[in-house]
Amino acid sequence: MLSIVYAILFYLATAIMVVGVGMKIRKYARAPAPLKIPTTPAPTTQFGVILRMAREVVFFESLFKSNKWIWIFSWTFHMGMWLVLIRHLRYFTEPVWGWVVFAQPFGTYAGFAMLGGLLGLWARRFLVERIRYISNPSDHLMLALLVAIVGSGLMMRFVVGADIIMVKAYMLGLMRFQIETLPADPVLLLHLGLVASLMIIFPISKLMHAPGLFFSPSRNQIDNPREKRHLAPWAAKLEE
Amino acid sequence: MADGDDIRKMAHPLEIPRLACGAMADLEPFRAKPEHQEPLGFPGELVENWKEKALEKMADIASKNRAFQVYLETCVKCGACTDKCHYFLGTGDPKNMPVARQDLLRSVYQRYFTFAGKYFPKLVGARDLTEDVLNEWYSYYHQCSECRRCSVFCPYGIDTAEITMAARDIMAHIGIGQKYSNEIIGKVHKIGNNLGLNPKALRATLEDLEEDIEDETGISVRIPVDEKGADILLITPSADFFAEPHIDGLLGYAKVFHEAGVSWTVSSYASEAANFGLFIGSYEQMRDISIRIRDAAKDLGVKRIIFGECGHAWRVGYSFLNTLAGPFDFLDQNYPVPQHILDFTWQEMQKGTLNIDKSRNDHIRLTYHDSCNVARASRITDEPGSQFEIPRNVIKAVCNNFFDMDRETTHESTLCCGGGGGLLTDDLMELRRKGASPRMTAVQQVTEDHGVTHMAAICAICKTQFSKIMPEFGYEMDSILSVHQLVSNAIILTGQEIDDEAGEGE
Numbered sequence: 001m002l003s004i005v006y007a008i009l010f011y012l013a014t015a016i017m018v019v020g021v022g023m024k025i026r027k028y029a030r031a032p033a034p035l036k037i038p039t040t041p042a043p044t045t046q047f048g049v050i051l052r053m054a055r056e057v058v059f060f061e062s063l064f065k066s067n068k069w070i071w072i073f074s075w076t077f078h079m080g081m082w083l084v085l086i087r088h089l090r091y092f093t094e095p096v097w098g099w100v101v102f103a104q105p106f107g108t109y110a111g112f113a114m115l116g117g118l119l120g121l122w123a124r125r126f127l128v129e130r131i132r133y134i135s136n137p138s139d140h141l142m143l144a145l146l147v148a149i150v151g152s153g154l155m156m157r158f159v160v161g162a163d164i165i166m167v168k169a170y171m172l173g174l175m176r177f178q179i180e181t182l183p184a185d186p187v188l189l190l191h192l193g194l195v196a197s198l199m200i201i202f203p204i205s206k207l208m209h210a211p212g213l214f215f216s217p218s219r220n221q222i223d224n225p226r227e228k229r230h231l232a233p234w235a236a237k238l239e240e
Numbered sequence: 241m242a243d244g245d246d247i248r249k250m251a252h253p254l255e256i257p258r259l260a261c262g263a264m265a266d267l268e269p270f271r272a273k274p275e276h277q278e279p280l281g282f283p284g285e286l287v288e289n290w291k292e293k294a295l296e297k298m299a300d301i302a303s304k305n306r307a308f309q310v311y312l313e314t315c316v317k318c319g320a321c322t323d324k325c326h327y328f329l330g331t332g333d334p335k336n337m338p339v340a341r342q343d344l345l346r347s348v349y350q351r352y353f354t355f356a357g358k359y360f361p362k363l364v365g366a367r368d369l370t371e372d373v374l375n376e377w378y379s380y381y382h383q384c385s386e387c388r389r390c391s392v393f394c395p396y397g398i399d400t401a402e403i404t405m406a407a408r409d410i411m412a413h414i415g416i417g418q419k420y421s422n423e424i425i426g427k428v429h430k431i432g433n434n435l436g437l438n439p440k441a442l443r444a445t446l447e448d449l450e451e452d453i454e455d456e457t458g459i460s461v462r463i464p465v466d467e468k469g470a471d472i473l474l475i476t477p478s479a480d481f482f483a484e485p486h487i488d489g490l491l492g493y494a495k496v497f498h499e500a501g502v503s504w505t506v507s508s509y510a511s512e513a514a515n516f517g518l519f520i521g522s523y524e525q526m527r528d529i530s531i532r533i534r535d536a537a538k539d540l541g542v543k544r545i546i547f548g549e550c551g552h553a554w555r556v557g558y559s560f561l562n563t564l565a566g567p568f569d570f571l572d573q574n575y576p577v578p579q580h581i582l583d584f585t586w587q588e589m590q591k592g593t594l595n596i597d598k599s600r601n602d603h604i605r606l607t608y609h610d611s612c613n614v615a616r617a618s619r620i621t622d623e624p625g626s627q628f629e630i631p632r633n634v635i636k637a638v639c640n641n642f643f644d645m646d647r648e649t650t651h652e653s654t655l656c657c658g659g660g661g662g663l664l665t666d667d668l669m670e671l672r673r674k675g676a677s678p679r680m681t682a683v684q685q686v687t688e689d690h691g692v693t694h695m696a697a698i699c700a701i702c703k704t705q706f707s708k709i710m711p712e713f714g715y716e717m718d719s720i721l722s723v724h725q726l727v728s729n730a731i732i733l734t735g736q737e738i739d740d741e742a743g744e745g746e
Contacts, residue, residue, distance in 0.1 A: 028306060031302070031305065031306035032304065033306045034304060035559065035560055035563060036559045039392055039397055039616055039617075040618060041624035043624070044624060056395065060395055062393055062395050062397065066321070066393035066394075067319070070318055070319060129259050130259065133259060133337070134322065134340055136317070136364055137364075137365075138360075138363045138364045139316075139317050204355040204356050209316050209396060212310050213314065215310045216396050217310075217397075218391050218398075219396070219397035223619065225560070226576050226577060229566045
């Protein structure tokens, strides 16, 4: 019964996330950027823009310039998250890819980096007057959700343990539309339930910052307005 | 007006204030009257179904402008921008923090256009559009100078200027416009420039200036108007025709053109570089004003367009002119369209056309204010960063004593003068003074460290703002200079006789 409920939950969550994010991306992609508004100095070539974006995505360049505390907490959190996500690929692949095996020890401890980053970011929402002012309940809830996911994960890895053989069989089963037995382990169920909720709220929440960054005209535009005429379709109609 | 006692004393230009909730809530600029609104095609007063109309306009902007959607939907409230706005630093009002300013509109957008805001408004801070909200918009969206400093520091590049422009556009469409900007745009449509200077008056003014140059140098230097067949059309802010220190900049351009031996002209039809359509966030207004430049260039049969010293005008010129009024395939493609006057002057300097005596600026110990729109929304030559280098190159070529301010307040991190974005009006004087205090604190630092006496800028708004504001911080009114004023001081015209009194310090 539990296995079926969680199977439905995960199919649903995956569908909502994929379709929801896809729809949002389509919406952003379809809306034209009527004017050239890159924040300068900006790259003058497409390759330059790719490098600028890469620096933003990998190093959080602008945030680094802005505020070292926010940068260290959020960079630690996000990079920790990538390692943890990579590590989790072992539950969805058989045989496990070599590079995932290689990342395993790093991914294990990256959970602490995630947690540390999250707690630092959360503390700022209480301790820094300006950030307290701009925080909404949803901002706290999002942090609570992430902390709970990371916390329950770390619990299983370092304290209570979990039957990861069974979990893996269950996940591999889901990927082939077969429902295996999910261990009725409360910490595991909590962990998975929270992950599914995160996936569900992804497209309707500020988590959209991840795909959104790639559509930010002040970062993704080439600085060449004099060389190449930029004209939105709706603006072209004004010329008729 | 007040004597400046209420200006916060800052230990450092970027010192973060304690929050002072509501400190600036009562400040708003005069609202446009029907006679300012209607010529621009906006309703004269608040329309009956204003709420529906406002939401309609919001949806319209969202469909036409990707930045609006992405910026409203992707902010994570990380707080990186919270200490980046000069108006926040100067006032302490939390609604002047960039993210909080965006939230004034974001909260309404969420309420009507997003799932979370429709069904869980309390959770995400979404709220209904009410008259109070509208008044709050009017107040705080006229406390943003659209300078883009926040967008430099945002991890997603969220540009509050885009949100401010959208908010002003929405308000104008339901009948709430700003008098200052809309009245000025009306004058451009009717007469051709912000000041309402008609062709006859313009010609007379420029003839006077020609005489001034001749009196000063003994050389006849022309400032031609509407000269058909000239090579270069100079588009410059109309303040250059009769405000100080702007005029001295214009004399500088004239001397440089004269020495370079090029033929040039200003146009009485497009006698304005400024484009306040940008400030009110109206693509259509911005386009109409830009097309005047294209028409003038065609009419006069020029080969090139050069822009004078003006910050936002250069943003529109550099970044938008090709979009709004292009293509400019009828001009000489060997030159950028448009070209910046500093690009022209620097090239002439490198060619050695100009005879410069730097010592004529020795009475000046100078710093340079990077104007926001030039710094964060343009280039001057083909090189990224040339918007910082070229003005400094020219300054160093004509002035021996140059000292940059704190690097965190220059280049792309420059602090706004406090008067940009349509706020250069007396009814916002309190905001202008407070918003200028971070920049002025940085100026005071270089005065203490290096004895700086003057500051140069390449923006008409900056110049006007600082000539009002600098006296409040203990400087002379004429401490703000045009960069081309320094060039004008230092240039020795061909055939000019020089008496040995170095400089001409007034």
